[in-house]
Amino acid sequence: MNEPTSFLLHRVIVAMDTYADQLLRRDHGVTFATFSFLAVAAAMPGADVTSLAQGAGMSKAAASKRIPPLVRDGYLTAEPDPHHGRRLRIVPTPRAYALVQAAGARLEAEFSDLFTLDARLDEPALRRQLETLAGVLGLPATPGDQP
Amino acid sequence: MNEPTSFLLHRVIVAMDTYADQLLRRDHGVTFATFSFLAVAAAMPGADVTSLAQGAGMSKAAASKRIPPLVRDGYLTAEPDPHHGRRLRIVPTPRAYALVQAAGARLEAEFSDLFTLDARLDEPALRRQLETLAGVLGLPATPGDQP
DNA sequence: ACAGGGATGTCAACGTGTTGACATGACGGG
DNA sequence: CCCGTCATGTCAACACGTTGACATCCCTGT
Numbered sequence: 001m002n003e004p005t006s007f008l009l010h011r012v013i014v015a016m017d018t019y020a021d022q023l024l025r026r027d028h029g030v031t032f033a034t035f036s037f038l039a040v041a042a043a044m045p046g047a048d049v050t051s052l053a054q055g056a057g058m059s060k061a062a063a064s065k066r067i068p069p070l071v072r073d074g075y076l077t078a079e080p081d082p083h084h085g086r087r088l089r090i091v092p093t094p095r096a097y098a099l100v101q102a103a104g105a106r107l108e109a110e111f112s113d114l115f116t117l118d119a120r121l122d123e124p125a126l127r128r129q130l131e132t133l134a135g136v137l138g139l140p141a142t143p144g145d146q147p
Numbered sequence: 148m149n150e151p152t153s154f155l156l157h158r159v160i161v162a163m164d165t166y167a168d169q170l171l172r173r174d175h176g177v178t179f180a181t182f183s184f185l186a187v188a189a190a191m192p193g194a195d196v197t198s199l200a201q202g203a204g205m206s207k208a209a210a211s212k213r214i215p216p217l218v219r220d221g222y223l224t225a226e227p228d229p230h231h232g233r234r235l236r237i238v239p240t241p242r243a244y245a246l247v248q249a250a251g252a253r254l255e256a257e258f259s260d261l262f263t264l265d266a267r268l269d270e271p272a273l274r275r276q277l278e279t280l281a282g283v284l285g286l287p288a289t290p291g292d293q294p
Numbered sequence: 295a296c297a298g299g300g301a302t303g304t305c306a307a308c309g310t311g312t313t314g315a316c317a318t319g320a321c322g323g324g
Numbered sequence: 325c326c327c328g329t330c331a332t333g334t335c336a337a338c339a340c341g342t343t344g345a346c347a348t349c350c351c352t353g354t
Binding site: 295297298299300305308310313318321 | 326327331334335338340341342343345346347350351352353354
Binding site for chain 1: 151152153155156157158159160161162163164166167204251254255258259261262264265267268269270272273274275276277278279280281282283284285286
């Protein structure tokens with residue numbers, strides 16, 4: 001009996017996430033989840049908590065809880081929206097942009113290397129398969145796009 | 148600028164996991180993590196807590212906490228190993244085997260369908276890429292194999 | 295003007311993972 | 325035989341997500 005492809009996919013991702021997490025912790029002092037959240041925030045500066053939650057694929061409550069520590073650590077600023085009494089404007093600081101840029105480039109480089117480690121790996125082909133799969137699953141073409 | 152392939156991979160998996168989780172909750176009354184844990188237990192009946200943790204890719208403590216509720220719900224039995232004063236023998240009940248078999252088949256069927264929904268999807272090709280990737284990452288060929 | 299419904303952010307309670315510490319059983323070398 | 329060391333399971337504390345409830349604010353229809 002063969003392992004289902006979906007399970008194999010799962011294991012591969014878990015391994016890649018673990019690797020990325022260790023790299024980010026060691027070299028940038030943040031966890032993968034934090035980096036990911038900051039990357040979303042950097043992609044939509046001035047967004048409110050709800051948009052951030054959607055973009056990061058988590059609940060409003062989770063995003064709301066994540067923000068205060070990131071403000072304390074100098075990665076974000078959170079100010080009340082002058083045009084809306086309840087809405088917050090979340091703006092990344094230069095430190096956040098620097099982290100996202102550096103760590104993002106680092107991760108991309110690492111995983112690019114990964115795809116060249118074996119001649120049987122064909123990144124463009126894999127990418128096409130994944131994009132089609134994303135389409136079938138109803139995922140947006142780019143992460144966290146706001147309509 | 149293009150989204151890194153590794154990020155795309157991540158998003159695809161998260162979507163598939165979410166889908167699987169909803170299906171399992173609705174039709175089998177367990178979460179994906181629980182199913183996954185029971186699948187590991189079913190693959191190594193009589194294993195101790197440490198082996199189970201390794202097989203399921205979690206810490207000993209997490210496995211240890213997971214077991215009592217599963218015993219209470221009639222999915223597992225946990226008895227002291229007669230040959231070792233501290234070791235426990237974790238044995239799945241028929242109910243666990245039935246769940247793993249039924250839910251596993253269901254998931255596999257769903258995701259097989261998924262791979263036929265678009266003519267551009269080539270499951271064998273995708274699978275070869277993933278297996279090579281797993282090899283490069285140093286993953287075992289089959290999940291939870293004990294040396 | 296204002297009543298009602300939706301949007302927004304936060305809270306409490308909970309689920310489930312982690313790490314580090316710990317008591318205790320197994321085991322091998324002196 | 326006994327002592328040091330490792331293996332084993334559990335506990336406490338924490339991290340970080342979820343859901344459901346909630347107060348508050350905005351906006352629209354009347």
